[in-house]
Amino acid sequence: MAQTASGENFTAVGDRLLVAFELGWKDWKLAFGSVVGGKVWQVTIRARDLTRLGEVIGQARKRLGLSAVCPVFSCYEAGREGFWVHRLLTQMGVVNLIVDSSSIEVNRRARRAKTDRLDVRKLLSMLLRYWAGEKNLWSVVKVPTLELEDGRHLQREIRTLKKEQTRLTNRIKGLLAGQGVAARVGRRGLLDGLDAIRIWDGSALPSGLRRRLEMEIARHEVVHRQVLDLESERDARMRKGQDRASEVARRLKTLRGVAEVGAETYAREFSWREFRNRRQVGSLVGLTSTPYQSGDLFRERGISRAGNRHVRGVFIDLAWVWLRSQPESELTHWFNQRFARGGPKLRKIGIIALARRLVIAFWRYADFGEIPKGALLKAQA
Numbered sequence: 001m002a003q004t005a006s007g008e009n010f011t012a013v014g015d016r017l018l019v020a021f022e023l024g025w026k027d028w029k030l031a032f033g034s035v036v037g038g039k040v041w042q043v044t045i046r047a048r049d050l051t052r053l054g055e056v057i058g059q060a061r062k063r064l065g066l067s068a069v070c071p072v073f074s075c076y077e078a079g080r081e082g083f084w085v086h087r088l089l090t091q092m093g094v095v096n097l098i099v100d101s102s103s104i105e106v107n108r109r110a111r112r113a114k115t116d117r118l119d120v121r122k123l124l125s126m127l128l129r130y131w132a133g134e135k136n137l138w139s140v141v142k143v144p145t146l147e148l149e150d151g152r153h154l155q156r157e158i159r160t161l162k163k164e165q166t167r168l169t170n171r172i173k174g175l176l177a178g179q180g181v182a183a184r185v186g187r188r189g190l191l192d193g194l195d196a197i198r199i200w201d202g203s204a205l206p207s208g209l210r211r212r213l214e215m216e217i218a219r220h221e222v223v224h225r226q227v228l229d230l231e232s233e234r235d236a237r238m239r240k241g242q243d244r245a246s247e248v249a250r251r252l253k254t255l256r257g258v259a260e261v262g263a264e265t266y267a268r269e270f271s272w273r274e275f276r277n278r279r280q281v282g283s284l285v286g287l288t289s290t291p292y293q294s295g296d297l298f299r300e301r302g303i304s305r306a307g308n309r310h311v312r313g314v315f316i317d318l319a320w321v322w323l324r325s326q327p328e329s330e331l332t333h334w335f336n337q338r339f340a341r342g343g344p345k346l347r348k349i350g351i352i353a354l355a356r357r358l359v360i361a362f363w364r365y366a367d368f369g370e371i372p373k374g375a376l377l378k379a380q381a
Helices: 050-063 084-091 116-131 146-151 153-177 192-196 207-240 244-252 260-270 278-285 309-325 330-338 344-368
Strands: 017-023 027-033 041-046 072-077 095-099 289-294 297-303
Touching (some): 017 050, 017 116, 027 050, 041 050, 041 116, 072 116, 095 116, 146 153, 153 207, 153 260, 192 207, 207 244, 207 260, 260 344, 278 309, 309 330, 330 344
Antiparallel strands (some): 017 027
């Protein structure tokens, strides 16, 4: 007996249609089957042709000898298409799974054949095994609601703009450094101060360089204004929002050393996921080890990075802040005892481990109200 995503049980044999999608930009490849080891029908349709999609599902029922009203189960790999295909299939009455691409088993030969046709056939075989009861076969992505998905864009856009701001700053510094000039970038009035800048021989900026600097500085000012506007919108949403993510963000922000970025990022990315244990938290953020052991051979290959990069980067930064802001917490003592006395490489390894423990501590505080041991709230500080 198996269970669908909606909680309904069904027997993993009998009259049902299974379909795997290989989603390309121009074409979609679909593989249909009904039993393990049975007949497989593959068809290619134009990408996003929803009318044709409904037609081929009906044709697949006939070709495989299934009833016209048999249930349909499908899957596709998480990627560029996001969640809209899942919502479409759900609207059509299809029970769909979105699969984490990194969890799909592959042939380990040094040279192996790989085509979309082979990939979709492999995906179908794993879908058959999954609904036959092999639940640990792969990792299934939890799909957010449309509102939750939309709420993540604000903080992600702020992070993207800040990276763009840094690129522009470095580009301006590089252009000036190429003429022997060291100047502060980002302060007010830099554009007006170009007249006062002198290159290595004391002459004014060349016209071509000056024109390029003016364009880069103008872009920097536009991006800076956009960052300020979005941060104001984010802070207002955090203060006034009545949804669960806003409540979680406000709770996390009560911890000393946690500002808007860390609280908002965790709340929008993780607060809706309903983790069952700490391993799921660490795995989703991508801060888990990847040991390699075969016989007497054992080595550690670093962190997996197969998780949410938006959260991972923020919590690595937050881990350094935590050491300064929460010196008496249990997490800080643990880091100091194991890593603080080592060299730079050991401390970097330790900060990754601390970031993983920190995101787990945030989960416990956000979901269960467990304050990290030894940590201070801002009111106490």
